Amino acid sequence: MAKIPVGVLGATGMVGQNYIALLNNHPWFEVRFVAASPRSAGKKYAQAVAGRWQLAETYAPHVGEIMVEDANDVSRAAAAQKREDCAFVFSALEMGKAEILALEDAYAAAGIPVISNASANRWTADVPVLIGEINPHHADIIPAQRKARGWDRGFIAVKPNCSIQSYMTPLHALAQAGYPAQRLIVTTMQAVSGAGYPGVPSLDIIDNVVPYIGGEEEKTENEPLKIFGTIADGVIQNAALPKISAACNRVPVTDGHTACVNLEFAGKKPSIDEIKEIWTSFRALPQELDLPTAPKQPIIYREEDNRPQPRKDRDLDKAMAVVAGRLRPCNVFDIRFTALSHNTVRGAAGGGILNAELLKHKGYLA
Amino acid sequence: MAKIPVGVLGATGMVGQNYIALLNNHPWFEVRFVAASPRSAGKKYAQAVAGRWQLAETYAPHVGEIMVEDANDVSRAAAAQKREDCAFVFSALEMGKAEILALEDAYAAAGIPVISNASANRWTADVPVLIGEINPHHADIIPAQRKARGWDRGFIAVKPNCSIQSYMTPLHALAQAGYPAQRLIVTTMQAVSGAGYPGVPSLDIIDNVVPYIGGEEEKTENEPLKIFGTIADGVIQNAALPKISAACNRVPVTDGHTACVNLEFAGKKPSIDEIKEIWTSFRALPQELDLPTAPKQPIIYREEDNRPQPRKDRDLDKAMAVVAGRLRPCNVFDIRFTALSHNTVRGAAGGGILNAELLKHKGYLA
């Protein structure tokens, strides 16, 4: 099978770099178009990221040679699509919300599907917020989205915020087994890479904790309701539960968001052992389809008292697994546990790529 | 006034060093007796801590000259007491629980009051667990304790675990104002100094979080009930509330424990502004008596979104204040907030010294 040519918008930023690195040697997709700010436009990608490349992993040699386009000029991607260099784009744009809304719209209107990492479109009612293991069926709002907008090939699909990814799959696995959650109190300890680059100043985080991340608690509390929502009348209607209260903290960790979760079930309550069994045996569509970026086991449970730990567990299963531990009864609610996911892989570029694989399978990227 | 001569048990360990440093130039107390393990016994204190002294602050020159005694040999302290070198002792013993129970008993039985930092006696029913601003009246169980044990001058008083100190005073201030808490969900991010020295290996904590501290969650959940308890029949009877669920994490911070607290009130609910007013105007017996180690304002509230932070706030008011922030409504309970206290000062040696000042004022150290 010839690889599908893809583009990356915002390719020189931190999430963009992650996309470029993770797509290196991808079996289905090949980066053949990159766009970024006007400052980088006109340079070869290798030049544009010289001295700004943040990762230990590198980019494919052929990507280094691609001329960076101005992401604001949709006609460049359209031309690339015409010459079969850009079937769709991954959006890692870093701009104001209004600009991203307008620009992602323009790409989709031009016939270029947009798989986005940006938060701008997460609350657009007909845009699915996808986690492959939880709500792949939300992709099926795409025909309605296209129809409403008058688009033929283009569409927009996004992924949720990185802060919720460690516990959403565990919650979903429980709900699916008949144990939906009613109320959650969540405290996160989030890695600095979540703020991008340059992001968190070192003076703010060495020997320190910052008990606040702007906008993060609202995202953490609300996005799950859309992900657990249902499609009706051409929009995604939010679930009513669970009610979530979040406290989001920044800690001196490079990668890997950890969450301490207290959970009250809506109805009947499983035993601790039953939950472990539900989690470790959980498999979903990405696993059934054996998608290239899907983790083999979406939820890994560690029995050791002192796990999961970001440095030791974030990279499990290509950094795409959720790692849970410390499951025990809660004195106040029903259960409590700790969960971890890699924020720049599972929670950003890796999650976006998995979404693209899913959308390809479902025929939306044909 | 001549200073009261005091002793420090476990003087070469980390909490012991904190006692020695904080008692340097104390207006009421002067260290004239130090005891530690047999390994250190017979050396001058300066020799015993050479290469092991952990603090930026130093010890008083005269303390460096004191010969370290074997802490297991109570007769040494008794002799010191006789020659008026040791009116009472601060216990920073690091041993098994059974050994500490036996040894603290033996000191008290020998007529030497023990102000202890150890956890061993926290659940002894007639031993008060004191926080100066909350339950100074618990000191008045001392006569009953003495009578029950047949002790004349000796007694044992302890301080609680460092993990709870950041939010106990805020809870107490609210309760006192008519707003007791019913249920709490607490997630802590604790400093490595809480584990003593050598304590947490650096390989476990650089670029990492450890989601577990042995025994800490149980202490965090149960000790508040004794502190909020009442004296009856010669023992302290636990309060029934609040019900607490705690998740205790170790983070890469040297000093300062941070707690994210979600709180449900038992009865009527104050407004956010009312709570801030209650906290910032709260004063208690240590402030009324203007005790040397008492903070001027026990609860400092920071209005900035991103505070309190351990590195920037832990040292406020001689590191004896509790610093709160981020007070806001909780989606699930009534309110949520973040609180911080310095674990080796307020939460350990400084808290012990404040207890001694209080007990001195109440006449138990006369």
Next chain:
Amino acid sequence: MAKIPVGVLGATGMVGQNYIALLNNHPWFEVRFVAASPRSAGKKYAQAVAGRWQLAETYAPHVGEIMVEDANDVSRAAAAQKREDCAFVFSALEMGKAEILALEDAYAAAGIPVISNASANRWTADVPVLIGEINPHHADIIPAQRKARGWDRGFIAVKPNCSIQSYMTPLHALAQAGYPAQRLIVTTMQAVSGAGYPGVPSLDIIDNVVPYIGGEEEKTENEPLKIFGTIADGVIQNAALPKISAACNRVPVTDGHTACVNLEFAGKKPSIDEIKEIWTSFRALPQELDLPTAPKQPIIYREEDNRPQPRKDRDLDKAMAVVAGRLRPCNVFDIRFTALSHNTVRGAAGGGILNAELLKHKGYLA
């Protein structure tokens, strides 16, 4: 004595904040004028630094009330001088070199002495680069500077780069005792606060070392030659020695620059014990005059194998002392040692204040 009213240029930046904090309760000087970028101008200082204040120490309440002026508008400081609110200024300007050169000149031309932390004027031939303990006599170039520029009251004096402060005083003490250095190989491990705020991104420094600091090695190699230079013909003529080769690294430390030094003497070679004696007994003009910010003992020598350490030693003697250790013979040169100084206090604002105290004593700020 009434305090001398002083101004701080760049008062909202990181070094500016350090000046403000260190001048709180200063016995001679009182901040009565603050200036910063146009963005801050027109706000009260408290407003201007709200959410940007980096330090655990705070500013004097009266400073919070001062209206921030635009630092580019010299007439504001001139007016303040007229109403006796600004006898001289500390410059912590953060701009391009050309702008700083022009602006510091303008202040001096307007009759306002400038004690600067900026690097712009360090290579202006008639501007002294002062370390109080080493070359206080360089201040005596001020009359020539004034004459050459046609200034009456104004002048410019600067302090050197923070990277060299840990070993310059030890070198000077040896030279003064008859043991000048000929060649030095220096490797520094520098704190992130040296880069200001936001400065070093946390993603660059957690679990990492950055082996490069732009421009730092050149400063480290050249500035000592001017400091050791002599006044002749109205300019400072560089010393010829020592020849220095520096490698400057950034490490995950908040404050405190550490240097590993290998040294070859120009002539006769002292013994290890002799050097320790020279260092610990070294006193200079700031000590003789007992200037308020002068450390009692400019060079503290630690005998422990594993000292100096930034976190444990940087704050010694008001963070104004240099702390040396590990003095031992060198296999290749004559001796080697490790030295430490607090980069934002001794190496920045504290050093500037000490310079002002010295210049006041010498009558240049009358």
Next chain:
Amino acid sequence: MAKIPVGVLGATGMVGQNYIALLNNHPWFEVRFVAASPRSAGKKYAQAVAGRWQLAETYAPHVGEIMVEDANDVSRAAAAQKREDCAFVFSALEMGKAEILALEDAYAAAGIPVISNASANRWTADVPVLIGEINPHHADIIPAQRKARGWDRGFIAVKPNCSIQSYMTPLHALAQAGYPAQRLIVTTMQAVSGAGYPGVPSLDIIDNVVPYIGGEEEKTENEPLKIFGTIADGVIQNAALPKISAACNRVPVTDGHTACVNLEFAGKKPSIDEIKEIWTSFRALPQELDLPTAPKQPIIYREEDNRPQPRKDRDLDKAMAVVAGRLRPCNVFDIRFTALSHNTVRGAAGGGILNAELLKHKGYLA
């Protein structure tokens, strides 16, 4: 080819764990024997390391099932050899020097070759200290060693200290190209994993640098002379040069030792460009033989100003490459540069495995 069965002594310690992890799926060797302290003996390996396993990578399932033997009992390994489960052993013993000397001798005497990571035998005159790319010919002292000791199959070969590995290959490449070094001044910034586990207490290293590592400077200065030495009269005779002066520091980095090197050549001096060419084109016996653990390119040179950095460069080429950068003229000597190697892979277990591959190739493990 059937895999060669190997044993690991000290298999539960940190270096031992690294051996076990790196040998997982090794194409030539298979772990079939593990030994450790009496405390672990009699347990399955999985049990013995439960809660003590430090790595993100895991061990082969079959290794988890192996019963741990007492490393002090050489007869266990001899029995394993007889049943073809242990052709030779990797020694990661952590004991006193005398015990290791005796024990490694005993294994070799029992006919079991010992590839050791321990420092005990590094100064035994007929024991080679091997770096595969530098002195593979030193392996040829093994026949003399066997003869002198009366051993038939057994022998001892060791690897050098981790602190020198980053610059030894660059030095060797230069020497081989006709540019031997005469004098070196080296300052290292070493990772905490170099101290094993629990190793460096976190309180010693958060926000800190420790300017001392016991014994490390002596090893750093002396071991290169043996590695550059020549075989004569059945022993390895040290090279006379280069003369090295080292300052070894511990920094808050998990893995990866960085060295700043100042170098004076013995004779003619290559240009900067020539050196880069020498380094990047350098290949040696492990590359020629394409040994499984050999890096493709032993010395990687990074042109970016701010590289190498431990977190971003330590894992290059299976963590077996040396990464150099910042090559520039030295003001005092001839050149200076910064070099990095992964201390627990290239500098410990990976280096040991490469040595075994080399010794296998040379027929000593037949």
